[in-house]
Amino acid sequence: MRNGFLALSALPSLAVLVVAALMAGPVLADWQIGDPCKMHYAQLPDPNGWDVKAKYTKVLADDWLCTETGPVEDVHFWGSWYNEVVGDIRWYQISIHADIPDPDGPGPEFSKPGELLWLRIFYPPEVQVRPWGTGQQGWYDPYNQFWVENNHINTWQYNINTIPDPFIQEKGKTYWLDVSVMCSYGDWGWKTSISPHWGDDAVWSAYIPGEYTPWQEVRDPTTGESLDMAFVITPEPGVVVILALGSLLLRRRRRA
Numbered sequence: 001m002r003n004g005f006l007a008l009s010a011l012p013s014l015a016v017l018v019v020a021a022l023m024a025g026p027v028l029a030d031w032q033i034g035d036p037c038k039m040h041y042a043q044l045p046d047p048n049g050w051d052v053k054a055k056y057t058k059v060l061a062d063d064w065l066c067t068e069t070g071p072v073e074d075v076h077f078w079g080s081w082y083n084e085v086v087g088d089i090r091w092y093q094i095s096i097h098a099d100i101p102d103p104d105g106p107g108p109e110f111s112k113p114g115e116l117l118w119l120r121i122f123y124p125p126e127v128q129v130r131p132w133g134t135g136q137q138g139w140y141d142p143y144n145q146f147w148v149e150n151n152h153i154n155t156w157q158y159n160i161n162t163i164p165d166p167f168i169q170e171k172g173k174t175y176w177l178d179v180s181v182m183c184s185y186g187d188w189g190w191k192t193s194i195s196p197h198w199g200d201d202a203v204w205s206a207y208i209p210g211e212y213t214p215w216q217e218v219r220d221p222t223t224g225e226s227l228d229m230a231f232v233i234t235p236e237p238g239v240v241v242i243l244a245l246g247s248l249l250l251r252r253r254r255r256a
Contacts, residue, residue: 029128029161031076037232038068038169043193045078045155045230047135050147051189052218052227054079056093057207058143059180060190060218061113062229063099063199066173070236071166072096072118076159077179077231078132078191082139084152087186092127092179094160095119096167099174102200111200112215113176118167128159139189140221143206147221155191162236169233174199177231192218193230201226 031037033044043062054060075094081087097113132155139151169175181188192202202218218227 029159030130030157031074031159031232031234035234037234038066038070039064039233040067040198042232043198043228043230045132045191046194047133047155048137049135049192049194050138050140050220050227051080051082051152051191052202052204052229053082053139053141053143053187054179054181054190055188056180056182058141058204059093059178059207059212060202060204060229061097061176061178061215062202062231063111063174063176064231064233065198066169066171066175066233068235069169069171071163071168072233073163073166073236074159074161074234075163075177075231076157076234077177077229078155078157079181079188080137080152080155080191082151082187082189084154085186087188088184089124089127089188090182090184091124092122092158092160092181093119094122095178096169097176097178099176101174110203110217111174112203113178117175120163120165122160126160128161130157130159131155132157137191139187142204142216142218142221145221149222177229177233179229179231191230193228197226197228199228202229 052060096118098115098117100112100114102111103109134153136150137152138149140147179190203215204218205212205215220227
């Protein structure tokens with residue numbers, strides 16, 4: 001770059017990048033390992049972990065640290081089906097809560113979801129589902145203290161993109177993502193994540209007539225170890241385009 005003008009030799013590459021970026025919507029619909037995120041880090045699915053029952057009236061929640069102020073327009077998470085019986089999902093309930101920090105550190109208490117900040121029901125046409133991978137996975141229902149090891153092998157990725165009227169998160173704050181799925185038949189579970197774990201354990205609750213049960217920690221039913229859930233909050237496609245353009249311009253400037 002000279003005299004504040006972009007070198008003409010950069011224009012073809014920029015044009016190609018812009019065209020590619022404009023087409024990035026469908027490409028970014030399925031989050032891939034290595035794609036950007038705006039949380040502490042992507043909590044990837046454990047191929048040999050547990051699927052914790054999150055079929056309505058059960059709900060699971062896990063916390064994340066916001067690393068970029070802006071709208072939560074893209075949410076991706078992973079799950080599987082009990083006994084490999086793929087059911088019929090009628091809707092997905094996704095909500096975001098404020099954080100209630102752990103009040104006693106090493107004591108028996110733990111952090112948990114606080115004030116409801118945002119909630120929406122998503123229907124199947126709004127959620128893109130694709131196979132993700134396989135592994136020897138267990139099934140766990142903490143409400144009934146029921147678990148089965150080596151119950152199923154298939155993992156599915158669920159992608160919610162370009163959410164209208166999204167929640168606006170603030171950098172440096174901790175939030176909780178809640179997931180509950182209504183199925184006509186079949187039992188669906190939210191998949192646990194691989195290490196490293198961030199923040200506090202995931203938690204669960206169940207809706208009984210008139211109220212939800214108190215939040216309880218999600219722990220491995222066989223070892224008692226902490227469990228987190230597999231999900232990622234990503235930048236909206238427009239931000240990805242800007243980041244890509246900025247990176248290219250910076251490289252061009254350094255060469256000039």
